Amino acid sequence: xxxxxxxxxxxxxxxxxxxxxxxxxxxxxxxxxxxxxxxxxxxxxxxxxxxxxxxxxxxxxxxxxxxxxxxxxxxxxxxxxxxxxxxxxxxxxxxxxxxxxxxxxxxxxxxxxxxxxxxxxxxxxxxxxxxxxxxxxxxxxxxxxxxxxxxxxxxxxxxxxxxxxxxxxxxxxxxxxxxxxxxxxxxxxxxxxxxxxxxxxxxxxxxxxxxxxxxxxxxxxxxxxxxxxxxxxxxxxxxxxxxxxxxxxxxxxxxxxxxxxxxxxxxxxxxxxxxxxxxxxxxxxxxxxxxxxxxxxxxxxxxxxxxxxxxxxxxxxxxxxxxxxxxxxxxxxxxxxxxxxxxxxxxxxxxxxxxxxxxxxxxxxxxxxxxxxxxxxxxxxxxxxxxxxxxxxxxxxxx
Numbered sequence: 001x002x003x004x005x006x007x008x009x010x011x012x013x014x015x016x017x018x019x020x021x022x023x024x025x026x027x028x029x030x031x032x033x034x035x036x037x038x039x040x041x042x043x044x045x046x047x048x049x050x051x052x053x054x055x056x057x058x059x060x061x062x063x064x065x066x067x068x069x070x071x072x073x074x075x076x077x078x079x080x081x082x083x084x085x086x087x088x089x090x091x092x093x094x095x096x097x098x099x100x101x102x103x104x105x106x107x108x109x110x111x112x113x114x115x116x117x118x119x120x121x122x123x124x125x126x127x128x129x130x131x132x133x134x135x136x137x138x139x140x141x142x143x144x145x146x147x148x149x150x151x152x153x154x155x156x157x158x159x160x161x162x163x164x165x166x167x168x169x170x171x172x173x174x175x176x177x178x179x180x181x182x183x184x185x186x187x188x189x190x191x192x193x194x195x196x197x198x199x200x201x202x203x204x205x206x207x208x209x210x211x212x213x214x215x216x217x218x219x220x221x222x223x224x225x226x227x228x229x230x231x232x233x234x235x236x237x238x239x240x241x242x243x244x245x246x247x248x249x250x251x252x253x254x255x256x257x258x259x260x261x262x263x264x265x266x267x268x269x270x271x272x273x274x275x276x277x278x279x280x281x282x283x284x285x286x287x288x289x290x291x292x293x294x295x296x297x298x299x300x301x302x303x304x305x306x307x308x309x310x311x312x313x314x315x316x317x318x319x320x321x322x323x324x325x326x327x328x329x330x331x332x333x334x335x336x337x338x339x340x341x342x343x344x345x346x347x348x349x350x351x352x353x354x355x356x357x358x359x360x361x362x363x364x365x366x367x368x369x370x371x372x373x374x375x376x377x378x379x380x381x382x383x384x385x386x387x388x389x390x391x392x393x394x395x396x397x398x399x
Contacts (some may be wrong), residue, residue: 013176013179016140016179017077018118019114020081021114021115022142022188023149024053025054025149026150026230027152027153027165027169028153029248041097044362048362050231054108054350054358055108057111057115057350058347058349058354059347061350062343065120068117073124073185080110081114083106084113085174085224086112087109088169092166115375135386147383148256153249157243168394203344210392210393212394215330216326218279219327223340223350223353225290225379229375230357232370233248233251254316259369260320262318264318265317265320265321281321282326284383285315288314288315289312289318290372290379291379293308297372315379323352343363
């Protein structure tokens with residue numbers, strides 16, 4: 001480590017920082033039908049609590065990175081985790097849907113600090129040769145959190161109340177805040193001068209690159225499809241297929257396992273055949289999974305969760321291919337502007353997911369048909385655009 005600090009404690013803190021957003025996003029999925037009744041709103045309105053959370057995550061990605069270069073990492077992290085705690089407890093005491101939406105936004109602004117600066121701090125405190133090993137330790141745990149969180153949430157709502165989900169997240173934040181009390185400042189001693197104009201110029205150069213858009217589109221479409229499933233499936237499982245809240249938490253375990261399998265396969269294919277083929281395989285999983293889900297929806301009577309979990313697991317495998325390969329590939333196209341590239345990819349990824357989470361249910365409704373159709377359209381558009389942009393552009397990905 002470049003900075004003297006207990007390695008095990010640093011890994012625990014970095015893992016918790018990386019998990020903040022996913023834990024808060026997914027833990028209350030089994031409680032959503034209960035919350036609909038509590039707040040006297042329809043399912044589409046409650047889905048906006050995920051949409052507004054993702055909006056907060058997306059926009060503040062463009063702020064935290066450059067700001068931390070100017071004033072330091074620790075101040076931003078402490079501020080963010082404190083907001084996260086306040087937002088979580090605020091959600092638990094909300095008496096109407098508008099207060100809940102407000103506190104979800106506060107929670108998201110706080111969670112974004114961990115999402116953005118967790119990666120930055122890894123680069124600050126670990127030597128370059130150790131960084132890959134650090135990611136191999138942290139990200140399997142992070143990948144498992146979308147499965148673990150709904151199981152915890154299902155148990156809590158079954159034995160207590162929906163508020164217990166947000167109290168749990170608030171306590172998670174308080175523990176992290178306690179661990180951070182003696183965490184050192186990791187930013188370089190000589191801070192970069194913050195210049196808003198140069199950031200905008202970098203963004204302008206990046207968005208003119210067609211290959212960047214091809215990679216970014218598959219990233220945000222596969223992530224958008226994921227959040228369409230996350231926001232629609234709890235209501236489908238409970239209201240239409242009549243499962244219990246405690247049961248549906250376990251329905252997300254195969255998806256987390258599939259992401260992990262996709263990640264392992266993508267590494268092997270990339271090492272043997274290159275990143276271009278690995279990305280194409282990821283697109284094929286996306287397209288085939290969406291087609292299978294649509295065919296099951298259109299031609300069969302769905303009476304079991306397994307009929308949705310199997311095709312969605314194929315989409316989750318594509319998630320394990322496209323996100324870990326597509327994001328660094330898009331960033332690598334402009335190596336001298338990697339910070340800005342990272343911020344832009346992250347912004348589009350989560351902003352588009354916020355639109356999917358908020359507006360698909362609001363304007364099209366909540367049903368198996370809506371879920372399958374929108375995911376299929378996203379897969380066709382994303383894969384088509386990616387392959388066309390790859391054919392038109394001559395730029396090679398050097399990873």
